Amino acid sequence: MTTLIAGDDVYAIAEELFTAMVDGESGTVSQWFGDVPAWQVPVVAWVDLHGGWAGRASVTTERATADDLARALLQMGADEPVLEEDLHDAFGEVANVVGGNVKALLPTQGTLGLPQVADHDPGLPGSVLVTEVVLDWRGRPLVLRVRGAA
Structure with a gap:
């Protein structure tokens, strides 16, 4: 069951996400x-994902990149400070969109948990890495991972 999510599918999800929600134009993300x-x-x-x-589904990057992503999503100025709450809302929404699109690829629809944001990946006990995609956004890496229950 874990092979249902391919790296190409996750990459396509990211391309659509950045085109529609972040940059407003295509071609702003590429493979790292x-x-x-x-x-x-x-x-x-x-x-x-439950069901x-x-x-x-997770997204990892540097804080400065996450701040810039939040600014883009929230249509903030380039020098505007990003509050912790804004970072959690915006960066959590990125993970939520990725997770929702991953869920749509599955043969049976389950539910999504609430987005969580932290300074480290707490892991998912008993899971295996299904796919990992490393994106280049504005010359900086973002790592998208999908893990599945073993």
Whole structure:
């Protein structure tokens, strides 16, 4: 069951998300080439999927990138400070959209948990990595992962 979600599908979800919600134009994300730098100040957002297929969709990046993503989603100025609440709302919504689209790919529809945002990935005990996609957005990496119950 875990092979239902392909990296190409997650990449397509990300392209649509950034086109429709973040940048308003296509072609703003691409595949990241090379190693992902070690996170200095990471931010992780995730949603859990429940039902016939259980798992988690998550997005990880640097805090500065998450702040810029929040500014874009909330239509804030480039120098406007991002409050913690705004970061959680915006970055959590990115994970929520990814998770909702992953759920739509499944043969049976379940439910999504509420988006969570933290400075580390708490893991999902008993799960396996289904797919990982590393995006390049404005020259900075974002890692999208889908984990499924083993």
